[in-house]
Amino acid sequence: MAAEILTREDLAVFKKELFHELRDLMNAPTAQPRKWFKSYEVRDMLGISSGTLQNMRINGTLSYTKIGGLIFYDYNDIIKLMESTKKTVKPS
Incomplete structure (x- = not known):
C-alpha cells in the first residue's frame, strides 16, 4: 500500500x-x-379542519387532484386562495 x-x-x-x-x-x-x-x-398550512377542507373541495373554493386514494393540492392554488381572502387593515 503506497x-x-x-x-x-x-x-x-x-x-x-x-x-x-x-x-x-x-x-x-x-x-x-x-x-x-x-x-x-x-390543513396545517391554513389551520383548518378536514371537514372545512372537504367543503372547500365540494364548493370549488380549492381545486385538487385525486390519484388513487390520495388528494393533492397545487401550491399556486393555495396561494391564490390566501390572496383572495386577504383582508386589509384600514388606518385609523
Whole structure:
C-alpha cells in the first residue's frame, strides 16, 4: 500500500476550493416550494379542519387532484386562495 504525503500547499489548495464551494452554496438561490401538497399539509398550512377542507373541495373554493386514494393540492392554488381572502387593515 503506497503512502501519500500531503503538503501544506495541498491543504491550502483544498481549503481554498472548499471555501469557494461553501460560498457558492450559501449564495445559491433558495429552493422553490414543492408543487403539490397532501391534505394534512394543507390543513396545517391554513389551520383548518378536514371537514372545512372537504367543503372547500365540494364548493370549488380549492381545486385538487385525486390519484388513487390520495388528494393533492397545487401550491399556486393555495396561494391564490390566501390572496383572495386577504383582508386589509384600514388606518385609523
